[in-house]
Amino acid sequence: MLRRTALTATALLAAGALLLTACTNDVTPAPTQTDVTPDTDASVAVRLVLEPGNLDIRETAGAALDQILVDNVYQGLVSRTPQQDIVPTLASAYEISPDGLTYTFELREGVAFHDGQELTPADVVWSLTQVKENAAYRDSARLSRVDTITAEGQTITLTLSEPDSTLLWNLTGRAGLILKQDDDIDRKTAANGTGPYTLADWKQGDSITFARFADYWGEPAQVAEVVFSYIPDTQAALNGALAGELDVVTGFDANLIDQIEANGDFTVELGESTDKATLAINSTTGPLSDVRVRQAIRQAIDKQSIVDAIGAGQTQYGPIPSLDPGFEDLSAVAPFDPEAARALLAEAGAEDLSLTLTIPSFYGSTIPQILVSNLNDVGITLAVNPVEFPAWINDVYINQDFELSYVLHTEARDFENWANPAYYFTFDNAEVQSLFAQSLSATDDAAAAALLQQAARIVSEEHAADWLYTGASVVAVGTGIAGVPSVNVNERLNLAELVKSQE
């Protein structure tokens, strides 16, 4: 039943995506097809892993904010579906000029903010202008090619100084969120958006509660409230689920699926994600500046055994995961081959190599253990240095003082970091930078993706890093619950379609 519902939703979204290509459509979220009576007074308890430090969607980084606030509380002119398609949202339709320099959006009427005030074109112009002009705002640089932002009637027009093939996608993220002009709320602890849920309560260090926004412009939420419980420990989440305290468990451990499904109260859904388990290699100094050593490291690591140990996900051999444009199967570039790895190390004169892996301690020991053993097999001694996340940011991200580093990069479409020589990946390749720039300036999506694909192949062939696996979204959904997305939920958890059936 649950799976069929998910399929229906997928079909609807796919249909929406097809309509989108016509660029003059009016897609309102369709109610989920269920043969049960929704309990409109329901409160749904959702386990999340990571609590945001604060809720300032403008200035505070972290997928933990995007995950719940974007789409549910704050909305943009356009938004993305779990399948990563772009659909109009606060705009009822949009159009891009053939030269890619003018974007026009038709703003919906009758949209209200959570405080009751009506959304006006002035709010849109103000919001986008603020992001563009305030460098301290997250993603400000993503609007750097936007020249003017104007409104005439309900029509919002953006003109660009040069084409930007990523602009529409960027508008589905933080850069495109529409807030109330000159709002005086404290964004760190409160929110005033146009989404289907209002921020009802934040018990810091415990839970965040969303309530149905009765005056929502679209189909109102079918549950009265959603309580996000922040439970970092997987075992505690499992216990909570088994004891009936949770309805949905996100970020679950795929190795415990049998346990949570055992009494029939939960079904685990696996979905694709853009979580890239990235083994960054500092190629600026020492033996790691030798491409043969980097290739040897990649060929020494058995990716399939990592995927097996994690229990979900898939192997990934280049910087772009399969959900993103520009993906290509690059497994032939660095297949698992310890023999070849040993030969490469001998050729590079790097036998008896000792390296240190800096890894935030919350990732646990499963992956470091496999890496130590795999690398030991080819004669590399790997020391593991687990650090607190702030120490990782300081040492690895800011000071680039590391040899190998492991982090799960969740953000979709983030290839830009490979074209940025200042990024902690320490990858500086003129050809990749040029291909990325061309891709940005492309006016055709297919052409842009093809250019990214070329650039990604170079990154992989230069062995700029290794990718241990593409993560899967592992979501356990309780009986009677439907409408929970299963794709890329670390990035976005859009609960507009959430339903709890009456018991």
Place this chain on the structure above:
Amino acid sequence: MIRYALTRLALLLLGLFVASALIFLTLRILPGDVAQMIAGINSTPEQIAAIRERLGLDAPLIAQYASWMGGIVRGDLGASLVTGTPVASELVQKAQVTVPLGLLSMLIALVIAIPFGVLSALRRGRPDGTALNVGAQALAAVPVVWAGMMLVVVFAVWLGWLPAQGFPRSGWDQPWNALRSLLLPALTIGVIEGAMLLRFVRSATLQAVGQDFVRTGAAKGLTRTQALIRHGLPSVGLSIITVLGLQVAGIIVGTVIIEQLFTLPGIGRMLVTDVGNRDLLKVQGELLVLTGFVLVVGFVVDLVHRVIDPRQREAE
């Protein structure tokens, strides 16, 4: 007596002052800072610098310390660098979980330790006394985390009597629900602390049994148990108060672990999260309050000793 109390109070304040400096300095050794955490991993150095400036983190350390202490003297613990919420109000909020949890744990520890400790001393050398003593030794060696997990599996997952994790959002508005969610965590700490305390009670009782005043009481016609209860227990009580005073710090550490395990929104879990966010202004406020609490407990224990124990007063 009053002179003693005043001297002791001056020491307490001096201790707090030294603690504040130590807390402030040691936290500054931690790598990373809150501006980097707020800016995250797609930030520019300019963005980080702007946040630092806005939060006043670019001021010299001595100026930051002075401004913090200035606030403390005025009774202001400051506000979180991340959320802007006042530290004091967050502490009051979280204390509603941690203080009842600590008290409940202590109560459970005492209920276990006193009767069984005395009993184990009186039955020394007999099979039941030995069994009690060995049992306590074994229990005291159990890791808190493992004990907690076992209790959850049995009472929450299998039997479904008590919640497995979390604290009701309505808090103490529904006292029974709030209490239920604290029972398993308090049992976890209480049983293990109680087992440790039991051994102190046992040895204090054994010591009391050998004291002159108990022997004299027995010689005057009381049974050994009567003599012990009438004349020995006050001296046992003194030892327990001293040990309890010391165990307050242990229970605070226990709550830090247990609040993680049971996902309870208390002071311990808040402290761990705040260190993780490098919200140092908040962390130092929290640590100062906890340190102050432990110091005050020590102060009170010392005063109580003076009042209860005639030997200490006469020694002046």
